[in-house]
Amino acid sequence: MSTVVAVVVFVVAYLLIASERVPKMVAALGGAGLVVAFGVVGSDEVFFSRDTGIDWDVIFLLFGMMVIVGVLRRTGVFEYVAIWAAKRARGSPLRVMVLLVLITAVASAFLDNVTTVLLIGPVTLLVCDRLGISPVPLLIAEVLASNIGGAATLIGDPPNIIIGSRAGLDFNDFLLNMAPIVALELVVFTLVLPWLFRGSFTVDPQRVADVLALNEREAIRDTRLLVKCGVVLAAVFTGFIGHAVFHLEPAIVALLGAGVLVLISRTRPRDYLAGVEWETLLFFAGLFIMVGALVHTGVIGHLAQLAAHATGGNALVAVLLILVVSALLSGVIDNIPYVATMSPLVADLVTDMTNPVHADALWWALALGADFGGNLTAVGASANVVMLGIAKREGIPITFWEFTRKGALITTLTILLAAPYLWLRYFLLT
Template identity: 75%
Template sequence: MTAVAVAVFVVAYGLIASERINKTTAALGGAAIVLALGVVGSDDAFFSHDTGVDWNVVFLLLGMMIIVGILRQTGVFEYVAIWAAKRAKGSPLRVMILLTLITAASSAFLDNVTTVLLIAPVTLLVCERLEVSPTPFLIAEVLASNIGGAATLIGDPPNIIIGSRADLSFNDFLVHMTPIVVLELLVFTLVLPWLFRGSFEVDPARAADVMSLNEREAIRDPRLLTKSGIVLFAVFIGFVGHSVFHIEPSVVALLGAGALVLISGLPQRDYLSAVEWETLLFFAGLFIMVGALVKTGVIAHLAGLATDATDGNALLATMLILVVSALLSGIVDNIPYVATMSPLVSELGESMGRHSETLWWALALGADFGGNLTAVGASANVVMLGIARRADNPISFWEFTRKGIVVTVITVAVAAPYLWLRYFVFA
């Protein structure tokens, strides 16, 4: 069964990467094969926390898509788009820098998927106003969301798993992760002009037109905007305090979506049309295929080889976990990878003494930054590509991955000396 799980995943991944067929078709087809051949059963696929569909991710996305769909009716995205373009003086490069920094900062306090859902409509509108391609902007924002989300316990789902397993608090993440994330964002901002060179030409007349717009006129329904703002604020509080309230973010999102549907009075077509059904199905198929790899022990075996190779050397273990986590998190979704790797890191840490906690930071940095490696490395990537496709601006797997590889290499290269200097040289 192990060989079947690996073969199905490799073929499906190859089809997704080659884009010979629709990625949702490839993911669902692969899921159907491992189910039909008995590699995983219905209990494994639909009810298991370790090998099944992560319904928390699916329903978090569904709830936030509905909220975004209702927000779109207020005109607030047009408002923010005009405001951002005017503050950037109509310069595409300055617009990109502004939006990526907003995305990164928001991703530290909202999860990065939610941030992407909120920022993408703004980006599409800005680019439409300036008559420039939105593709570089969308890619830059999702890369920034994966970097910014690493800063806090709640910013990226792998951090929540690590915090729970290693008993690390919100403040622990602020102290240990936020400094390196700030440094990474500075480097990322400096790299943007080179990474997306040739994407910042704009007609001066279009820039002048944008500067003459009044953003206040974009608000079409102030009362609905007020209601949406209250609900969104409550959802944000629920996300930040989910560990205190003992309510999963997915439940918070669904409650917020339900409340907003009730008080908005909008017809179903206005908010259900914003739901990326194809993206949700893609996630379901991908989770089942990765679950087959988890159940058959493939991921645990790979992770075990990495940890066994350290032979008690704390620095070597730290660097190996960082690099291997970045590579594997870019191939399989970083959520199941971290869930599988956490017990091994915990066991390895027992023999590392005072450096046991360092291994957890290496795992977090590798998994979070490795999510940028490919188009399916993190949930936010898949969501952004789905939004781009629906907006008739499709981003191919390799178009994203070419940029993602560069950013992953840079961020991991910056993270390695940070771990060495902070925890081994100046500890």
């Protein structure tokens, strides 16, 4: 009975989110309330379980970075970067998109992709405001790039951290095995941008002339605060990159950075809390509870086992099946609980592999499928939800299907490129 309730509630809530008949936060919290009310999960599973409860690391990482961005916004640095980017691109919307997409992808490899979109989103909105163009295509392109770029390293996407821990893979392993295909994916993604967002690159020449005449240095409103923010951000980024050395999770680093910055900047609570996307945080909490119910009742584990047993002992079939199934399931549910559930099953498959190269390929298939699959729908990855929250806050909501139409195409493209890469590198050339 609990399994049926968990599945029905999740499906109904997901359909409400996709149809946008009710706010996604209401749908997620309503669904979460139902699975708790029907006894599918209890307070222990919701609040204290790492496998089936709210992922507090994600919630507090987002909260900490939102506070930091809220303080940083007061310096005028986002206006500075926006004017700089527009001038370097000579006012061309397509060149602006390419520039910001590349910045986003590279940054997402060395920060988590949620932090990257929190930083790049305000810049994009200001660039588009200056040029008088719609920011929607740029925001969608950037979040797609963040999910692709984040796949390159151990720390770029949360599923990679889970896989690295389970498989004993370090930063260099990810860099050597994931970065080559990610670089290729980014080149192809950049080439298809004019087609993917065709009709979105018209701009008023007068607006371009006005932007080129601006002096970006005049945008900085508080130099002393900017220096303080720069020092804190440098420390936070160092903590993100070296979290395995410092033994501090990214969420703790973000909260410490936010606390220190609020203290030394003496920013009023209403100023730094104004930048917090409360609806986004509550949506995540509800989504985690509903997905946790699916994990708790064994639904996700059962689906993963079906995928694992369908391989018939063929290593290549297993790799490709894990790649495709991971992309599909990660696009529908959050890829963090999916990878947490699937990684023990992949570990079991690895023990049956006689060829260590084929065994490693299973882990890379899981990582590529989960990371690239995050682009499939508007709720497939944390970065997607955050960016849509930023857009809604600015009065330019991006609908579920508006994002998903683009995301599904890019997911298909990236998986089609990843499949031959896995075959060539770990089977044909070994």
